[in-house]
Amino acid sequence: MTKQLDATDRALLYCLLTDARTKESQLARMLNISKQVVHYRINKLIDNKYIRSFRTSVNYALLGKTRYSLLMNLNDGHDTAQCRVYLKSLPDVSVVIECIGNWSIYVSFWVDTPRQFDQTMQKIFTKLPVKNYTILQTVYSATMFGRVINTTFKEKFDDKGNLDHKNASFDPLDQDLLRLLNKNAREPLVNLARALSVSVHVIKYRLERLKKTGILQRCFGVIDMSKLGYHEFTCLCKLNLSEPILLQKFVKYLRTHKEISFYMRCIGDWDFYFSAFVKKPVDFKKLTQQLMVQFKGLIVASDTFLIDQLF
Numbered sequence: 001m002t003k004q005l006d007a008t009d010r011a012l013l014y015c016l017l018t019d020a021r022t023k024e025s026q027l028a029r030m031l032n033i034s035k036q037v038v039h040y041r042i043n044k045l046i047d048n049k050y051i052r053s054f055r056t057s058v059n060y061a062l063l064g065k066t067r068y069s070l071l072m073n074l075n076d077g078h079d080t081a082q083c084r085v086y087l088k089s090l091p092d093v094s095v096v097i098e099c100i101g102n103w104s105i106y107v108s109f110w111v112d113t114p115r116q117f118d119q120t121m122q123k124i125f126t127k128l129p130v131k132n133y134t135i136l137q138t139v140y141s142a143t144m145f146g147r148v149i150n151t152t153f154k155e156k157f158d159d160k161g162n163l164d165h166k167n168a169s170f171d172p173l174d175q176d177l178l179r180l181l182n183k184n185a186r187e188p189l190v191n192l193a194r195a196l197s198v199s200v201h202v203i204k205y206r207l208e209r210l211k212k213t214g215i216l217q218r219c220f221g222v223i224d225m226s227k228l229g230y231h232e233f234t235c236l237c238k239l240n241l242s243e244p245i246l247l248q249k250f251v252k253y254l255r256t257h258k259e260i261s262f263y264m265r266c267i268g269d270w271d272f273y274f275s276a277f278v279k280k281p282v283d284f285k286k287l288t289q290q291l292m293v294q295f296k297g298l299i300v301a302s303d304t305f306l307i308d309q310l311f
Contacts, residue, residue, distance in 0.1 A: 005050070005228070008033065010149050012041055013050065016221035017145040018156050020054045020185040050227050054185035057143065057218040058094075058178060059160050063170050065110040067094075067141075067160070068117060069266070069273070070124070071103040072133035080104060083128050084311055092120050099234075101305030134269045141264035146223055148230060148259060148277045157255075158217045161265075170215065173198070177206055178216065185219035222310065230277040232261065232307035233284040235291075238300045239271040246298040253294070259287065275307065 005013075011031055015022060024042070028035040045051045060067070074083060080098060087096045087107055095108040107124070111117045124130070140161035147155050176196055180187060193200045210216035225232060239247065254263045254274055263274040278284045284304070292299055 009041060009045065009050075010228075011152050012038070013045065013221065013223055014146060014150045014153060016042070016051065016054075017223060018153070018218070018220070020219040020221050048227075049224055052222045052224055054219065054221050056178060056182045056185055056216060057158050057220060058182075059158075059214055059217050060094075060110040061161050062213065062215050065112055066117075067108060067110050067138040069136040069138065069264075070107040070109075070121075070133060071099075071105070071136070072107070072128075073102075073104050073131045075129040075131050078129050086127055087124070088311060090120065090123060092116070096311045098308040098311070099305045100308050102303055103305050106307075136264070136266040136268040136270060136273065139265040139267060141262070142255065143262050144255075144260060145218070145220060146225065146261070146277070148261075149223075149228060156218075160217075169209070169213065174206060174210060174215075177203065178210070181216075181219060185221075225277055229279055231279070231281065231284075232275055232277050233281070234273065234275045234305055234307055235284075235288055236270040236303045237272040237274075238269075238302070240298055240300055241271065243298050246295060250291075250295050250298055253291075257287075259283075270303075281306075 008031055012027065015027055015030060022030075024035050024038045027038045031038065042051075074080065083105065084096050084098065087093055087105070090109070092109040092111055093107060094110060095106070097106040098104065099106055109120055111120060138161055140159070142160070143158040144155065145158070173196065177192065180192055180195055189200045189203050193203045196203070207216070241247070250272075251263065251265075254260045257276075259276040259278055261275050261277050263272070265272055276284055276287060278287070288302060288304060292302070
């Protein structure tokens with residue numbers, strides 16, 4: 001495989017972004033190629049590190065949980081890699097990202113209560129030499145998976161929040177199933193059943209129920225977008241909240257912009273957070289400048305940084 005992917009490879013990547021559990025036979029029909037070619041190309045994409053892993057997107061808000069984001073810098077001379085390993089070991093943490101710019105680490109975690117939030121923060125601050133930080137509480141968010149590489153299929157979005165907690169049915173078996181899927185979202189049903197000591201029928205039923213309730217939003221491939229020539233930049237915004245109509249237009253604009261990959265309305269030192277995939281840093285600068293002009297009455301201040309790597 002060459003460094004320059006062809007249209008079929010890019011279409012396959014997008015298919016695996018939207019549903020990593022799609023069968024190879026179905027992918028073959030979608031892409032009009034043979035099942036054997038699909039299998040070969042997936043393995044090549046993995047071997048060449050275009051696909052780093054297969055994970056899950058879970059809407060824990062439906063289980064009554066609240067998401068917090070912690071942006072922080074560590075004291076000089078501390079090993080960021082060791083800190084990242086520790087953060088990933090915490091049970092409530094869902095995402096850890098190394099950043100470049102005004103912030104060095106981004107952590108996302110879901111909790112049931114303010115007490116659980118406080119306990120998680122204490123674990124972080126007693127273990128890591130935090131220099132400075134800011135905390136954001138999610139109101140609602142949306143993820144637009146890798147749409148900059150999609151030229152064929154209808155776009156799909158993962159929306160979290162912006163709804164009342166439904167407290168959907170969820171038990172320890174569901175939790176264990178999601179834990180295994182987050183390690184490898186393409187794990188065969190028979191392997192999942194064996195690991196959880198249940199039948200394949202039970203696993204299939206549970207997966208369908210988790211999808212139907214909206215708890216399991218997506219199984220997706222983690223794509224190394226840098227190998228495709230893209231950089232992911234993030235912008236934090238302080239907003240004039242007395243302009244609700246303008247905020248709605250701002251969200252609609254982000255939702256339809258090809259380069260935007262994620263946005264989040266939040267509570268804290270910042271009111272909004274969005275990310276975009278761009279080819280060059282100057283492209284993101286132009287995007288943010290355009291937004292500052294177009295939504296001048298809404299955006300009061302902003303801060304940007306580069307997403308280095310997601311774990």
